Amino acid sequence: MTDGVDHSDRRTAIEAAIxxxxxxxxxxxxxxxxxxxxxxxxxxxxxxxGRTFDAVAADGDTIDSIARPHGPAAAVELLRRYCSIRxxxxxxxxxxxxxxxxxxxxxxxxxxxxxxxAYATVGSDGSPVGDRRRSRLVVVLTRATTDIVETVGRNAxxxxxxxxxxxxxxxxxxxxxGTLGECATxxxxxxxxxxxxxxxxxxxxxxxxxxxxxxxxxxxxxGPAPIPIRPSADSKTELSxxxxxxxxxxxxxxxxxxxxxxxxxxxxxxxSLVD
Numbered sequence: 001m002t003d004g005v006d007h008s009d010r011r012t013a014i015e016a017a018i019x020x021x022x023x024x025x026x027x028x029x030x031x032x033x034x035x036x037x038x039x040x041x042x043x044x045x046x047x048x049x050g051r052t053f054d055a056v057a058a059d060g061d062t063i064d065s066i067a068r069p070h071g072p073a074a075a076v077e078l079l080r081r082y083c084s085i086r087x088x089x090x091x092x093x094x095x096x097x098x099x100x101x102x103x104x105x106x107x108x109x110x111x112x113x114x115x116x117x118a119y120a121t122v123g124s125d126g127s128p129v130g131d132r133r134r135s136r137l138v139v140v141l142t143r144a145t146t147d148i149v150e151t152v153g154r155n156a157x158x159x160x161x162x163x164x165x166x167x168x169x170x171x172x173x174x175x176x177x178g179t180l181g182e183c184a185t186x187x188x189x190x191x192x193x194x195x196x197x198x199x200x201x202x203x204x205x206x207x208x209x210x211x212x213x214x215x216x217x218x219x220x221x222x223g224p225a226p227i228p229i230r231p232s233a234d235s236k237t238e239l240s241x242x243x244x245x246x247x248x249x250x251x252x253x254x255x256x257x258x259x260x261x262x263x264x265x266x267x268x269x270x271x272s273l274v275d
Contacts, residue, residue: 010070014046017074017124018081021117033110036081044213044273045080045184046073048206051269052188055261056197069191072137075122076184079141082114083148083176090156115145122187136190144183151175174211181210198265204257209274212250215243 022033053069089107122141123134155172185206189197254274258267 010050010073011043011047013070014043014050014073014077017070017121018043018046018077021074021078021121022113030106030110030113032085032107033081033113036084036110036114043073043077045180045210046077048181048184048209048273049073049076049188049191051273052185052202052206053192054269055266056189056194056202057192069188071121071124072187072191073184074124075118075137075141076144076180076187078114078118078121079145079148079183080180082111082118083180085111085114086152090152118145133190137187140183140186140190144179147179148176151179177210177214178207181206181208184210198262201257201261202265202270205254205270205274208250208254208257209270212247212254212274215247215250 022030049069049072085107089111118141119138122137151172182203183206185202186199189199189202251274255271258270258274261267261270
């Protein structure tokens with residue numbers, strides 16, 4: 001159904017949309033926003049938007065005749081980078097954003113920029129949607145940001161502690177990574193020219209695949225996690241076995257959801273991100 005999709009071209013377009021959203025930011029005060037864009041150098045959540053779009057679109061000819069959902073894909077990546085800066089501020093860390101002092105105004109302003117840029121980008125001209133559908137994309141993004149802010153707010157005190165425990169780590173992986181995944185898949189569905197797609201099942205795939213990936217990457221020794229929800233160095237060994245089990249559980253749930261999709265939905269684009 002989507003054999004002709006060039007995923008490297010799509011990644012380039014998503015990255016260009018992200019760069020456009022922050023490169024024009026004036027002055028050194030917003031340097032953390034630009035640094036965060038460069039540090040988180042994969043666009044997995046943005047690709048999830050695109051792969052969802054591929055899966056539900058009716059046929060290849062229709063897909064090739066309209067713009068790709070680069071705007072919504074860039075928006076969810078900008079939201080992810082907003083989460084990175086907020087995490088660094090809560091933890092007093094400087095690994096994600098380059099600030100002179102933890103909690104500095106540059107990081108706060110940069111977070112605000114990324115947050116606003118996500119909304120400006122989600123309905124940008126590159127999106128294959130009309131005004132009505134564009135407003136629905138904004139609603140999806142608003143729901144995701146609200147859920148993330150509420151989740152972080154409930155755990156802010158414990159997150160700021162020197163050694164976050166397993167429960168905090170698990171809550172954030174399941175809630176924040178899962179929320180970003182749900183947001184990405186719903187944006188992909190709403191960007192496609194289809195009616196009555198199996199959106200609940202596809203959101204399940206996005207949530208579970210995202211949580212699985214975060215558990216696997218969040219304890220990696222090198223490179224940033226897809227969103228910076230990571231155990232402290234002292235707790236990595238203890239979390240390793242339990243994280244592997246949780247990752248496997250979420251992956252299995254995602255694969256089962258993929259297998260349950262109706263015949264008119266192409267499973268391969270989504271399966272490629274889970275496998």
